[in-house]
Amino acid sequence: MSSFDLDGRGVQRFNPIVRFDxxxxxxxxxxxxxxQVSLLSRAISHSGDGHLYVAIALIVYMADPVLGxxxxxxxxxxxxxxLPIYWLAKNSFRRRRPHNLSSRINNFIEPSDKYSMPSGHTAAATIMATLIYAFFPSLAVxxxxxxALIALSRILLGVHFFSDIVAGVLLGLASAVAAMMIVGG
Structure with a gap:
């Protein structure tokens, strides 16, 4: 995908997904x-950096060693x-981040890598949400x-497109379901 500014030049040459994104x-x-929205989005996004997942797993394990x-x-x-599928996809698609495709899009944080497809934060949050849904249905909502807020925060921070989020959800859901089938959860 070549770089362009979303000012009308050449947008029609790109597929509908890119235009929509x-x-x-x-x-x-x-x-x-x-x-102002970016400040809240940073906090929400940061909750998906991974440390909270470890804390949740440890709390669940300490509360009920069998279920945990x-x-x-x-x-x-x-x-x-x-993680390996995420890494392979990022480095295969090599889709540039929103602020690299349009000068009208600001990024409010500096992402850890330069590619956007799929959203790793969204994939990880989807894994956790799926497992919580499966093991603790009362906490599903x-x-x-x-x-969903983590996924939206990645768009509001200007580091992911909508289709990156969809790919992250699909990757996270598939990973969680496969894990539950293997482990027997």
Whole structure:
């Protein structure tokens, strides 16, 4: 994909998904409250950096070693699937981040790598939400809402497109389901 500015030049040459992704990002990032929204988005996004996943798994394990052990095992297996697939996809697609495709898109954080497809934060949050849904159904609404907010925060921070988020959800869901099938959760 070549670099371009979303000012009308050459946009029609790109497929509808790219046009939608750019329009979606601009809709959520081109408003006067973008800087304020980015502050909340950073906090939400940071909750998906991984430290909270470890804390959740340890708390669950300490509360109920049998159920917590299954939860922890499923989580580890899911991440064993997700991480190499995520890395291969990022380095195969090599899709540049939104701020690299349009000068009208600001990024409010500096991402850890230069490629955007799929969203690793979204994949990891989806794994956790899926496992929480499966093991603790009464917490499903909270877990799914939290994962959705992490995904949205990545768009609001200007580091992912909508389709990156969809790919992250699919990767996370597939990894969690495969892990539960293997571990027996």
């Amino acid at each position: 750019l329009a979606f990002s601009l809709f959520f990032l081109e408003h006067r409250y973008a800087n 052990g299954m939860f922890l095992s499923c989580g580890l297996v899911a991440f064993i699937f997700e 909270i877990a799914i809402t939290w994962a």
